[in-house]
Amino acid sequence: MTGPVPELEDRAIACAKRLCAADRVLLASHIDADGLTSAAIAAQALERAGIPFETVFEKQLDEDAISAIADTDYDTVLFTDFGSGQLDVIGEYEDAGDLTPVIADHHQPADRETDYHLNPLLFGINGASELSGAGASYVLARALADVCSGSRAAAADGGERVDESRSSSEHRSDGGAVAESTGPTARADNRDLAALAVVGAVGDMQAAGGELHGANAEIVAEGVEAGVIETGKDLALYGKQTRPLPKLLEYATDVHIPGISNDANGALRFLDELDLELKRDGEWRRWAGLTSEEKQTVASALVRRAVSRGVPATKIDGLVSTAYVLSEESVGTELRDASEFSTLLNATARYERADVGLSVCLGDRGGALERARQLLREHRRNLSNGIDLVTREGVTQEDHVQWFHAGDRIRETIVGIVAGMAMGNAGISRSKPIVAFADKNDEEVKVSARGTHSLVRKGLDLSIVMGDASRAIGGDGGGHDVAAGATVPKGNEEAFVERADEIVGEQLS
Numbered sequence: 082m083t084g085p086v087p088e089l090e091d092r093a094i095a096c097a098k099r100l101c102a103a104d105r106v107l108l109a110s111h112i113d114a115d116g117l118t119s120a121a122i123a124a125q126a127l128e129r130a131g132i133p134f135e136t137v138f139e140k141q142l143d144e145d146a147i148s149a150i151a152d153t154d155y156d157t158v159l160f161t162d163f164g165s166g167q168l169d170v171i172g173e174y175e176d177a178g179d180l181t182p183v184i185a186d187h188h189q190p191a192d193r194e195t196d197y198h199l200n201p202l203l204f205g206i207n208g209a210s211e212l213s214g215a216g217a218s219y220v221l222a223r224a225l226a227d228v229c230s231g232s233r234a235a236a237a238d239g240g241e242r243v244d245e246s247r248s249s250s251e252h253r254s255d256g257g258a259v260a261e262s263t264g265p266t267a268r269a270d271n272r273d274l275a276a277l278a279v280v281g282a283v284g285d286m287q288a289a290g291g292e293l294h295g296a297n298a299e300i301v302a303e304g305v306e307a308g309v310i311e312t313g314k315d316l317a318l319y320g321k322q323t324r325p326l327p328k329l330l331e332y333a334t335d336v337h338i339p340g341i342s343n344d345a346n347g348a349l350r351f352l353d354e355l356d357l358e359l360k361r362d363g364e365w366r367r368w369a370g371l372t373s374e375e376k377q378t379v380a381s382a383l384v385r386r387a388v389s390r391g392v393p394a395t396k397i398d399g400l401v402s403t404a405y406v407l408s409e410e411s412v413g414t415e416l417r418d419a420s421e422f423s424t425l426l427n428a429t430a431r432y433e434r435a436d437v438g439l440s441v442c443l444g445d446r447g448g449a450l451e452r453a454r455q456l457l458r459e460h461r462r463n464l465s466n467g468i469d470l471v472t473r474e475g476v477t478q479e480d481h482v483q484w485f486h487a488g489d490r491i492r493e494t495i496v497g498i499v500a501g502m503a504m505g506n507a508g509i510s511r512s513k514p515i516v517a518f519a520d521k522n523d524e525e526v527k528v529s530a531r532g533t534h535s536l537v538r539k540g541l542d543l544s545i546v547m548g549d550a551s552r553a554i555g556g557d558g559g560g561h562d563v564a565a566g567a568t569v570p571k572g573n574e575e576a577f578v579e580r581a582d583e584i585v586g587e588q589l590s
């Protein structure tokens with residue numbers, strides 16, 4: 082066969098053969114949108130290949146987590162969306178004969194090799210923009226279908242089953258439409274799993290430039306061919322499936338349109354002036370339900386408004402991007418839009434409900450989907466309460482940064498998002514990066530920092546700030562230029578702020 086990413090083909094086949102030779106497999110995956118989709122892809126591929134497995138999730142694959150995995154009875158462990166960066170530790174258990182790792186990851190590998198290591202970075206492919214953990218898992222899944230079909234699946238049917246995740250076929254059989262529209266070939270060779278790989282890549286921010294490219298684009302092409310993905314240029318706003326039209330426009334702040342973005346009444350007035358049926362059966366319509374002509378009407382009016390209010394042309398270009406639609410999901414559900422799907426998964430991950438996220442990925446459209454939606458609603462409520470808290474209590478201004486300490490009043494998993502969203506509110510400047518502390522546990526504090534793209538253009542690199550400032554006080558951190566995080570020992574917050582202030586001052590001078 083020819084897999085979607087030729088550079089990875091040989092390694093993917095070697096990994097698949099190793100999995101196929103195992104009696105059973107422990108599948109360990111990261112907890113975030115990319116990790117959940119990675120696990121769902123791997124789970125379905127193992128299931129279809131007739132390889133018994135069990136799934137575990139970890140927020141962080143630290144030494145304790147690896148040691149617990151090595152302590153299980155499983156000899157073969159498939160790591161997805163992590164494992165490469167921890168190969169030094171995993172390798173010790175491999176050397177001791179405790180486990181054989183098979184890794185499908187896209188993060189920077191530690192200084193150690195292993196035979197069954199599938200990572201785009203080992204083959205000259207960018208792991209931050211061209212292939213995600215879910216993409217690597219998809220490449221592996223395609224190889225598994227090729228290497229491990231037939232005999233193995235038949236043999237396993239009579240055998241003992243140890244997987245606790247429910248089979249995708251069970252879930253999907255009550256979905257009806259799924260079985261009808263995806264040809265048997267796409268399922269037999271796992272190409273239908275491309276939809277989840279796209280959700281993972283989008284969730285990993287790999288479409289940040291407006292569309293997926295490189296190896297990701299190859300996967301999109303396979304998904305289109307298999308009938309599970311549709312792509313096309315569309316409005317680059319979040320919530321096209323689920324948000325009522327006025328909210329879609331009001332909440333869209335990536336490209337700020339004066340008089341519409343962050344302006345509930347303005348967004349309403351803007352829509353009112355268009356010759357458009359805004360409500361149907363008493364309910365606001367949604368973007369996904371508009372005809373192409375109606376979409377055109379709104380999009381052109383948005384562009385005209387942006388131009389007339391002096392939004393720069395480069396920004397206006399950002400109003401349109403490539404949309405990834407999961408064609409088998411119902412119109413008007415968050416699952417139909419790769420970006421909304423990944424947001425839903427992140428909500429389950431943030432509140433440590435990987436089981437819920439995984440079930441949704443595996444096709445549960447009942448209880449798990451409802452629970453996921455509830456988690457997302459709670460998440461949005463927590464964000465808005467957090468933003469209110471920070472705005473009410475204010476931040477402390479230093480020369481080059483501003484900061485606040487939320488203690489245990491904002492969860493450490495969302496304090497960074499809260500900080501970023503609070504920027505621009507009364508008393509919280511957009512001309513300085515913001516540093517936010519929240520308790521992680523009794524000994525450690527989580528620090529998150531957010532900047533703006535305009536600060537980054539002036540030289541700000543928060544990944545360096547967070548890395549250097551945290552290590553100076555016995556912590557560790559990193560991330561991206563515009564958003565980064567660290568974990569530091571409690572009681573050192575002031576020293577951290579002082580150091581961060583110095584570094585930012587140097588970067589922006």
Ligand SMILES: [Mn+2]
Pocket residue numbers: 115116162187213214215285
């Ligand atoms: Mn990832």
